[in-house]
Amino acid sequence: MTSSSPGATMAMEPSTASAAPQTPSTTVNGPSLLATSAASATSSRVALNAELFAQGLRALEQARESRPKNTNKAYDPKQNEWREFCADKGFEDGELVYENKLISFLNERVLDREIRSSRYKSKKRRTTVDGQAIR
Numbered sequence: 001m002t003s004s005s006p007g008a009t010m011a012m013e014p015s016t017a018s019a020a021p022q023t024p025s026t027t028v029n030g031p032s033l034l035a036t037s038a039a040s041a042t043s044s045r046v047a048l049n050a051e052l053f054a055q056g057l058r059a060l061e062q063a064r065e066s067r068p069k070n071t072n073k074a075y076d077p078k079q080n081e082w083r084e085f086c087a088d089k090g091f092e093d094g095e096l097v098y099e100n101k102l103i104s105f106l107n108e109r110v111l112d113r114e115i116r117s118s119r120y121k122s123k124k125r126r127t128t129v130d131g132q133a134i135r
Contacts, residue, residue, distance in 0.1 A: 085109060 086095050126134040
């Protein structure tokens with residue numbers, strides 16, 4: 001709305017000035033309110049992560065204790081080998097299993113192993129479709 005009268009211009013100025021974003025003062029005798037809020041959110045997030053980690057450890061221990069002894073006996077060497085692999089590689093996320101990490105483990109430690117013969121089947125060597133012996 002354009003007008004040549006000074007009264008119309010005066011009426012427009014206050015509404016234009018109030019439309020500009022105003023930033024409230026966030027400092028109150030020390031650290032800013034936003035910094036305090038961010039620190040509080042971070043500390044609550046850290047506490048939540050610690051609680052979730054502790055619950056995960058309890059669940060794993062309970063699952064381990066409820067398994068039969070022979071299952072633990074079979075799993076332990078394989079899990080220890082995984083832990084050793086992760087420690088050797090120095091993964092930042094430790095023992096967590098991810099697809100590419102697992103593929104690397106299989107390529108470096110598992111796939112080149114000689115296939116163990118079963119004590120229950122005949123001692124006949126396994127062969128491919130072409131008749132070549134499998135290691």
